[in-house]
Amino acid sequence: METESEPYVRLASLRQLHQVMADMNTARSLADTLQTVADGVVTALGYELACVNLVRPDGDLVVAAFAGNPAAEALITGRVGSRESWERRLGMGENWGDLVFIPHTEGWVLDDDDVPQWYTDGPAPRFEDEWHPSDRLFAPMYTPSVPGGSCGELIGVLSVDRPRNGRLPGAWGREALQMYAFQAAIAISNARLRANMQRALVRLEREQQALRASEESFRQAFEYAPSGMAIAEMGGDQHGRILRTNDALCRLLGRPASAMRRYSFSDLVHPEDIGTLLRTSAEGGRAELRLGRRDGSYVWVSLRNSVVADAADGPRFLLTHVEDIEERKRRELQLAHRASHDSLTGLPNSAELRSRLSSRLCQRAQSAHPALDSYDSQDASYGHPAVYDANGHGFDFRPATAAYDAFDHHVHTVAPEDGRDDGTKGLAVLFCDLDGFKSINDRFGHNAGDAVLIEVARRLSRGVRDGDTVARLGGDEFVILADGLGRADAQDLAVRLRNEIIQPIRAEGRAVRVGASFGIGWAHCGMTADEVLKSADERMYVEKRSRPKQHRRAG
Secondary structure, eight states: OOOTTSSSOOHHHHHHHHHHHHHHHHOSSHHHHHHHHHHHHHHHSOEEEEEEEEEOTTSOEEEEEEESOHHHHHHHTTOEEOHHHHHHHHTSSEEETTEEEEOHHHHGGGTTSSSOOOOOOOOOOSSTTBOOTTOEEEEEEEOOOOTTSOOOOEEEEEEEEEETTSBOOOHHHHHHHHHHHHHHHHHHHHHHHHHHHHHHHHHHHHHHHHHHHHHHHHHHHHHHOSSEEEEEEOSSTTTTBEEEEOHHHHHHHTOOHHHHTTOBHHHHBOGGGHHHHHHSOTTTOEEEEEEEOTTSOEEEEEEEEEEEESSSSSOEEEEEEEEEOHHHHHHHHHHHHHHHBOTTTOSBOHHHHHHHHHHTOOOOOGGGOHHHHTOOTTOGGGSOOOEEOTTSOEEOOOOOOHHHHTSOOSOOOOOOOTTSOOSOOEEEEEEEEEESHHHHHHHHOHHHHHHHHHHHHHHHHHHSOTTOEEEEEETTEEEEEEEEEOHHHHHHHHHHHHHHHTSOEEETTEEEOOEEEEEEEEEOTTOOHHHHHHHHHHHHHHHHHHSOGGGSSOO
């Protein structure tokens, strides 16, 4: 290549430079492009050696192509230099525009770094602009940037050596190398893009083939699965609408596939289980609930959800696996009922009674914190109203204190004042002990006694409101939990229940009578379940001793 001292540049040189740039952009692969870049430096820019150092994904630079010396090419191609060493090189020496020139007077400090390099021998320079064998000239290559912006990301460094005219490049030679490096960066970026696209196309074709095979496998697995399967819409106005069902689900619910497409699972679920369904996570959630059959009955099922996509960016659908667990659920419910209910009367047993009672009480020490006892959850003085969760438990925003944090946030249970009926409604605990029951067992046997207990349990259950609890504590002792009663209401309830119990009972072919003594206790937060029951038991014994023995039962 001619130097800048000449008044013109031969047209042949420009044509040669244009040709090598065209070759860079028409190479068929990234490897061909890199080699074309190295060859172009030798054939068009007038240098005897050229090396393309390409940035790897880990940041280090590898010698990806070499031109001008087969021995050097065999020695250093594929070797790696650290990014740190390269940044040191590009940060020293002289900046010729985007080029970096490190003269031999400074470059000796780089002889022992880890950058692969080819040493050439030659005499010392005889004049100022003569090229020295230890001079280094680098042309960094950056990804194309937006107009007016800074340089893009470094993708490689073009290293050149031994100009054929033996001189340092002048202004035009520097400009030509800088321009060439810029075009080489574009060609390498495009080659990488084409390579990535080709790999992506190959991968996409393979994925499409695998997808078609997978879809066929899924179709067969879906259709012939022994348990129920359904696909529903996810998102949009029709979120949850069933799009497709298999034969197993249609048989389980007794509904044809065409009818199933008119529903979502929220339309089919038992009303008591709708909350369970709504709390189930769509993305991998699981729930056990009841679904309605065509004949109006319900079947217990286990639902498991997963999200599937129709395409890479296509709509998403909900795949639901429906497993029939009716038999298992029936056994579980039976076991749970047996564990919590009395086997003779069917009433809640002692453990279930204590559980229900404890669930209403928190262990708040009322007398120690009267200010908190009198706190109104809607008191405007605190500046924040109370809120409630789905179970009706209250949450408010009181000042954070250790005393306040010591008990659960819920609506506290209080008791009416002793000795007067001030209108306060509370949780009444009626402790019932049968009078004369032992004599029936002794005279007529335990079968007669069991018949009496069963009938007393029936009469007690019939005499209370829906939502009240009648439990058998053990032996001939029963307990009634009745919420929202005042003192007069609780006393009236005890009288009504006693009058029901004293009516004749048929047992083993004969009519027998038992009496009943009732003690009324009141539950409030700060008490344990055992303390509440003990209080009611003590009041029952007070009431029993206060009546003559002959009046404790009728007949």
